[in-house]
Amino acid sequence: MFKTLFSFSGWNLFGASVGVVKNQAINILLNIYFGPIVNTARGIASQVSSAVTSFSQNFSTAVRPQIIKLYAKSEIEEMINFVFKCSKGAAYLTLVFILPLFFEMPYIMNLWLGQVPQYSIIFTRLILIDALIDSFTNPIGTTAQATGRIKMYQLIVGSIQIMNLPFSWIALKLKAPPVSVIIIAIIITIVAFIVRLIIVSKLVNYSIINYLKYTIIPFSIVTVCSSIELFYLNKIDHTNIISLLFITSLSMFSIIINIFIFGITKYERNDLLDLVKLKLMKYKSIK
Numbered sequence: 001m002f003k004t005l006f007s008f009s010g011w012n013l014f015g016a017s018v019g020v021v022k023n024q025a026i027n028i029l030l031n032i033y034f035g036p037i038v039n040t041a042r043g044i045a046s047q048v049s050s051a052v053t054s055f056s057q058n059f060s061t062a063v064r065p066q067i068i069k070l071y072a073k074s075e076i077e078e079m080i081n082f083v084f085k086c087s088k089g090a091a092y093l094t095l096v097f098i099l100p101l102f103f104e105m106p107y108i109m110n111l112w113l114g115q116v117p118q119y120s121i122i123f124t125r126l127i128l129i130d131a132l133i134d135s136f137t138n139p140i141g142t143t144a145q146a147t148g149r150i151k152m153y154q155l156i157v158g159s160i161q162i163m164n165l166p167f168s169w170i171a172l173k174l175k176a177p178p179v180s181v182i183i184i185a186i187i188i189t190i191v192a193f194i195v196r197l198i199i200v201s202k203l204v205n206y207s208i209i210n211y212l213k214y215t216i217i218p219f220s221i222v223t224v225c226s227s228i229e230l231f232y233l234n235k236i237d238h239t240n241i242i243s244l245l246f247i248t249s250l251s252m253f254s255i256i257i258n259i260f261i262f263g264i265t266k267y268e269r270n271d272l273l274d275l276v277k278l279k280l281m282k283y284k285s286i287k
Contacts, residue, residue: 018158025165026181033172041117041178045124049131052101056094060086060138067139071146071204079143080206085268086139088215092222092259094135098128099226100251103234107244119178126182133189136215140196147203156199160192222263226255 023046031039063086070079101108102125109116109124144153164185171180201208230251238244260269 018161022161022164026168026185029165029168029172030178030181034178037117038119038178041119041123042127042182044113044117044120045127048101048124049127052097052128053094053131053135055097056090056135057138059093060090060142063089063139064142067142068146071143076204079146080204083139083143083206084211084214087136087211088219088263090138091132091135091215091219092263094132095219095223095226096252096255096259098132099223099230099255100248102128103230103251104244104248107238111241111244122179123182126179126186130182130186130189133186133193137193137196140200143200143204144196149203153196153199153203157192157196160188160195164188218263222255222258225258225262226251229254229258 027039027042030042063082067079067083067086070076070082105121105125106116109121113120141153144150164181167184167188168181171184197208197211200206201211233247233251233254236243236247238247260272264272
């Protein structure tokens, strides 16, 4: 029992350590090749990303016990459906905050920093894209942990993620621009996501095609539609914080409407409407 426990904890620690080592090593590489100014730009981008993604991370933490409980009760089909919903939900929650920021980034940076360090805007936009892709993965990782068979999962995914370092070093050695490091990170995040899907599909026997149909395709439709709308909304003149808040709120509302229309199934829409009605009835009864 203790051997199993230590093995599980050790591989979890390995997975967590890879992310820390990767980030710190990339900071060192950027500092060596471009100096503290570029490193500062990446630090600002990471701060923005951490603040925005905290919502989806809290969501993933909240649903984690339910995923483990369903697996423990051997309700595998219910767990798979729940994981699909949670993966899509975490991504939508991230999208609602990230997409308006992506389009408003120049104005927000100027408002926040006054003098914006070089590369801050492009770094932040790229890191937000990376975070958006990664937002799908927490419920999938929880599924692997629920099975207890995480050695192969952590070893393969961790090994892929650590490849950020040699690829980034090679790119910088070949005199690639600083943003190449973030582009490499995005590509590796996509590869790691695909590998996660494959490994976990073997552990709990779900269909990757069904995952793509239920999660990735509707998410892509919502993202494309929302991006077009926000592109034109961003052209509205906004020169003060009030107009910025108005455009941002309108953008978030537009994304939510697109999620409601294109991003969820008919049954999910009905469930959501029933939940809203129930909340309104409770609110009226309290009044």
